Amino acid sequence: MTDLYYDIAGSGPVLLVVPGGAGHPMGLDGMTARLAERFTVVTYDPLGLAHGRLGLPVADQRVEDWSDGAGRVLDAVLPDGQAAYVFGSSAGGVVALDLLARHPERLRHVVAHEPPSVGVLPDGARHQAMFAEVCDRYRAAGLAAAGSLMTAMLTSSEPMEIPQEIPEVQRLSREEELASPMALSLRHVLRPFTSYIPDLERLASLSSRLTVAAGTDSRGQLLHRTAEFLAQALDGDFAEFPGGHLGAVQHPVPFAERLAETLVPVGVPGATATT
Structure with missing residues (x-):
């Protein structure tokens, strides 16, 4: 796909927001x-899901x-000589890490919120296998089966084994799948994004x-441990x-205020959100 899909609001320095899931920005209106x-x-909106696709x-x-x-979006919207802030959450957080590692030239500061880059953990292969099982469960039994397994995996405070029992099969038709951002994420995004390992050496620099x-x-859950x-x-x-993994949706105003404070700390000499 060569077309670019994005929306612009407000004024001031550029802040690029990369949503999670399948990239559909649903639920982010309050924060943005x-x-x-x-x-x-x-x-x-990387797949154009909110733009007619x-x-x-x-x-x-x-x-x-x-x-x-x-x-390419930043190339289109950034004035010459200026740098952008970037915020990505979940799958968007993985993208934010890759963007910084591979295209840092015009980035001022990046916040990656709960990226599922579990491969960096000492037991990362086991967690990657769990995410792969979530995708397999979706294909075999549908959204409810996959969603319950992923929720259990993400919220568990202890390592968990893959449950062998599969709930009642409720697979979506292809038409239903294409109309569901969550289903698209499980089918086409979750496995490759949780398999991706950031370039730690490059990011450290x-x-x-x-x-x-x-x-x-x-706190105590898998993606909090991964972020730490x-x-x-x-x-x-x-x-x-x-909030939690969906804090940007569940607590949009305090989440936005915390993000702005993180990007442009109050009281730091030379830090301003107007240049």
Whole structure:
């Protein structure tokens, strides 16, 4: 896909937002509206799902393709000589890490919120296998089966074994699948994005421009542990945000305020959201 899909709101320095899931920005309006009071918020829609493409065929996705697309969006919207802030959550957080590693030239600061980059963990292969099982469960039994397994995996405070019991099969038709961003994520995004391993050496050299974040409600859970581990491995900043994995949707205003504060700390000499 060569077309670029994005929306722009507000004024001030450019803040690129990369949603999670299949990249559909649903539920982010509250957060982006608040951020638009301080930033030019550019919300990237990598598959164009909010721009008339929901229901059209989708191929298996690659982190690098989303990252390259995000870079092209910045090329389209950034004035010459200026740099952008970037926020990505979940799958979007993986993209934000890749964007910083591969295209850092015009990035001011990046916040990656709960990226499922579980392969960096000492037991990462086991967690990657669990995500692969979620995708397999979706194909075999449908959304409910996959969703219950993923929820259990993400919220467990202890390592868990793959349950052998499969709930009642409720597979979607292809038409239903193409109309569901969650189903598209399970079919085409989750496996390649959770298999992706960030370039830790490259990111460590850029760690002054990176904050890895997790939700306060996610403490003890897999993606909070992953975010903490990444920050420590990179000798970089770690920050907690309101809510859990979906904090941007569930607590949009305090989440936006915490994000703005992280990107442009109050009281730091030379830090301003107007240049």
